Amino acid sequence: MDHFPIFLRVEGRRIVLSGGGEAALAKLRLLMKTAGHITVFSADPAPEIVAWAENGKLRLVRRAMAPGDTLCAALFYAADEDDAEDARTAAIARADGALVNVVDNLEDSQFITPAIVDRDPVTIAIGTEGAAPVLARAIKADLEERLPVALGPLARIGKTFRKAAEVLPFGRARRDFWRDYYFNAGPAAITGGETAVQGALDALLTDHLARKARPGHVHFVGGGPGDPDLLTMKARRLLDEADVVIYDRLISAPILELARREAVMIDVGKEAFGPSTPQETINDLIVEHAQKGAQVVRLKSGDATVFGRLDEEIDALDAHQIAWSVVPGITSASAAVAEIGQSLTKRGRNSSVRFLTGHDMKGFADHDWATLARPGEVAAIYMGKKSARFIQGRLIMHGADRHTPVTVIENASRPEQRILDTTLDALPTALAAAEMSGPALTFYGLAPRDAVQAQTDNPYSTPIQAQEAL
Ligand code: SAH
Numbered sequence: 001m002d003h004f005p006i007f008l009r010v011e012g013r014r015i016v017l018s019g020g021g022e023a024a025l026a027k028l029r030l031l032m033k034t035a036g037h038i039t040v041f042s043a044d045p046a047p048e049i050v051a052w053a054e055n056g057k058l059r060l061v062r063r064a065m066a067p068g069d070t071l072c073a074a075l076f077y078a079a080d081e082d083d084a085e086d087a088r089t090a091a092i093a094r095a096d097g098a099l100v101n102v103v104d105n106l107e108d109s110q111f112i113t114p115a116i117v118d119r120d121p122v123t124i125a126i127g128t129e130g131a132a133p134v135l136a137r138a139i140k141a142d143l144e145e146r147l148p149v150a151l152g153p154l155a156r157i158g159k160t161f162r163k164a165a166e167v168l169p170f171g172r173a174r175r176d177f178w179r180d181y182y183f184n185a186g187p188a189a190i191t192g193g194e195t196a197v198q199g200a201l202d203a204l205l206t207d208h209l210a211r212k213a214r215p216g217h218v219h220f221v222g223g224g225p226g227d228p229d230l231l232t233m234k235a236r237r238l239l240d241e242a243d244v245v246i247y248d249r250l251i252s253a254p255i256l257e258l259a260r261r262e263a264v265m266i267d268v269g270k271e272a273f274g275p276s277t278p279q280e281t282i283n284d285l286i287v288e289h290a291q292k293g294a295q296v297v298r299l300k301s302g303d304a305t306v307f308g309r310l311d312e313e314i315d316a317l318d319a320h321q322i323a324w325s326v327v328p329g330i331t332s333a334s335a336a337v338a339e340i341g342q343s344l345t346k347r348g349r350n351s352s353v354r355f356l357t358g359h360d361m362k363g364f365a366d367h368d369w370a371t372l373a374r375p376g377e378v379a380a381i382y383m384g385k386k387s388a389r390f391i392q393g394r395l396i397m398h399g400a401d402r403h404t405p406v407t408v409i410e411n412a413s414r415p416e417q418r419i420l421d422t423t424l425d426a427l428p429t430a431l432a433a434a435e436m437s438g439p440a441l442t443f444y445g446l447a448p449r450d451a452v453q454a455q456t457d458n459p460y461s462t463p464i465q466a467q468e469a470l
Contacts, residue, residue, distance in 0.1 A: 003112055003129050010036035010074055016098065018065045018089040019079030020045035023103045027077050032057050033118065036074065041065040041089075065089045070096035075111075078102040106130040115140040119152040121159065154186040157197045164205055172243060172293070177208045216290035218317055220310055222303040222329015226252040227413035230330050238327065243294035246286060250301035250439055252414060259297075264289075279309060283316035290322045301439075303331040307357050307382050331355075333380035336409035336441040340419060341449035344378065350445070354379040358387030358442075366394075373400035378445040384408075385440050389428040395444070400424060405447035411438040421448055 013036050017024055020042030028049065031038055038058035040049055045060060053060035061069075064085075069092065070076050076093035078086035078100065086102045093100050102108045106129075114125035115136040124143055126136045148154075158181060168174045181204055189200035219238050224230040231239075239245065239258045247256065249269030259265060266285060268277040289296050300308045304326055317324045333355060337344050344353045354372065356379050357365050364387045372379055373395050384391060385408075396402060402425035410418045416438060422430040424444070 001129075003127060005114070005125055005127060007123070007125075008074065010034045013037065013074040014039060014070075014072055015075045015077075016041070016065075016070045016073040016093065017077040017079055018042070018085075019077070019081065019103075020049055021079075021081055022046075023081050024049065024077075024079040027079055027103065027113070028052070028058065030113065030116065031077075033120070039069075039073075041069060065092060067092050068096065070098045072096075073098040076100050078105075117143045117147065119147055119149070119155070122147075122151050122155050148187055150187055150190040151182070153194075154182060154190060154197065157194060157201070158182070158186070161198075161201050164201075167205070167209060172214070172295070173208065173211075176214075177204065180204055180208070213293055214295075216293045216296065216322060218286055218290050218296045218298055218313075218322060218324040219327055220298045220300065220304040220308075220313070220324065221327045222305075222331070223247070223251045223255050223299045223301050224330040225302060225332045225335035225413040226250070226255070226411065227335075228252070228254045228258060230335065230413055231255065231258075232327065232329065234327050235329065238295075238297050239299075241295060242297040244289045244296045245299055246282070246289075246296065247299040248301055251299050255299075264294075279312055283313055286313060287316055287320050287322065290317065291320065300329075301332070302335075303329045306331045306333075306355060332382065332412055332439070332441045333443075336380070336412040336443065337446070339409055339412055339417065340407055340443070340446065342443075342446050344380070349376050350378045356381045356384070358382065358384035358391060364390045369394045369398040372444070373398040375401065376445070378443065381442040381444060384442040385431060385436060388431050388442070391442075391444075392424055392427050395424060404445055407443045407446055407448055408434070408436070408440050409443070410434075410436045410440040412441060414438070419448060 015031055015034070015036040016039045017027060017031070018041045020040070024040065024042065025046055025048055028038065028040070032052070039061060040053070040058055041061050041064065042049065043063055045062065049058070049060060052058050073093065073096065076090070076098040078090045078093070080086050080089065081103070086105065087108070090100050090102050090108060100110045101113060106112065112127060112130060114127040117124040117126070117140055126139050128136050158178070164174060164177055168177055181201065185200045185204045186197060189196040221235045221238055222232075223235065236258060240260055242260060242263045244264045244266065245256070245259045246266045246268055256265065268282045268285065286296060286298055298304075298313065300310070302308070304310050305328070310326070314324060333344065345351060356367055358381055359365055371377070381391065402423065404424040406422050406424050406427050408420040408422070408431060410416075410420070418434070418436070420430055420434050420436075
């Protein structure tokens with residue numbers, strides 16, 4: 001973040017702009033929404049600016065700006081659309097101590113004006129640090145469409161309703177009340193005007209005061225393979241509502257960003273074979289927060305029911321009679337197979353697929369190798385990097401063809417995704433050469449579909465050829 005977004009108090013402060021053309025008009029339309037005192041310097045102002053000055057919306061000085069004109073100004077806009085003049089006025093404003101913006105010149109500006117969605121007092125500022133103004137505008141258009149116009153009046157009326165803060169306890173009770181107001185009771189009452197909204201607020205408060213405290217609840221939520229677009233809508237909503245989020249090591253940063261800002265975030269990351277938070281500690285943490293009445297999201301990578309130690313946590317909750325539910329997620333096998341353009345099952349090739357773990361609590365995990373070694377079998381191997389040589393040895397010992405295709409997808413769905421296309425024979429060497437440090441899913445019996453590496457949906461995905469790796 002090169003630019004830090006803040007909301008600057010401009011009420012009663014000077015905002016100075018130099019310029020009288022199109023760029024000036026565009027900025028002034030925005031600035032006139034503020035409670036700042038606007039002064040425009042222009043020898044040749046557009047008729048709109050003259051009219052605004054006549055209506056008292058701004059002060060117009062019909063000459064070029066001079067030193068001292070920006071004294072005590074909070075903000076200055078150089079909007080003459082002339083590089084030399086902008087540089088001259090910006091230098092004056094800088095010397096006078098104002099924050100300077102040179103229109104369409106990121107380099108020489110001390111601040112940028114974001115795209116703004118205005119539901120005053122609710123204001124949404126969107127910035128791309130100058131990288132993608134088109135994107136900012138698209139996001140703005142999207143939000144404009146989504147946010148009810150009544151949001152502004154609702155917020156203004158809500159702000160004056162102090163009773164809620166006096167009688168409802170801080171935290172979830174108050175949050176539930178306001179959520180109900182903004183999304184249900186408020187919009188329903190707004191057509192009746194301010195009195196109707198006031199009435200709705202009173203009724204809503206009576207209703208909420210009569211409610212018993214919601215008991216704690218734990219949602220086991222599958223966080224998917226890492227790409228936030230692969231979260232379910234339900235997972236998104238629960239993250240947005242959670243009081244406490246207890247998450248694993250593989251949960252990606254963009255997904256954590258979706259949690260409510262006030263939520264307590266607890267990292268219980270477990271490093272395979274490495275130091276870890278003991279399972280009992282995790283169980284205790286979940287129970288402790290749920291018993292306090294929190295809505296807990298226990299966020300696990302992929303799908304919570306696949307190699308997720310879910311049952312141990314459920315048992316702990318059952319022992320304390322705490323309600324829970326499971327929200328499915330996209331398991332890494334599904335995400336990884338999509339990236340190589342294959343199917344997990346295919347008519348005439350394999351009518352079943354196995355999800356294996358490379359190691360379990362006792363070390364390398366044993367499986368029905370003899371069955372798996374038959375031609376056409378497919379397995380998705382989780383946590384299989386360290387056990388690659390062991391798995392290879394067992395399969396070959398049980399008669400598997402050394403040329404059976406094996407594909408390893410590291411960081412499936414994430415920007416750092418890599419695909420290693422190899423064979424059972426070359427697997428351990430190719431893996432060692434690829435030096436993968438991220439989570440990786442190994443497909444035994446599947447090769448990337450021809451040319452899929454060039455066309456993969458993930459623009460970052462780097463294919464690694466086994467031959468190269470060797
Ligand atoms: N519940 C998870 C699996 C947890 S076990 C799921 O359903 O996916 C952790 C293993 O999952 C990792 O060792 C790796 O094999 C796999 N994994 C998780 N995220 C992955 C990703 N983005 N890409 C590839 N493999 C991943």
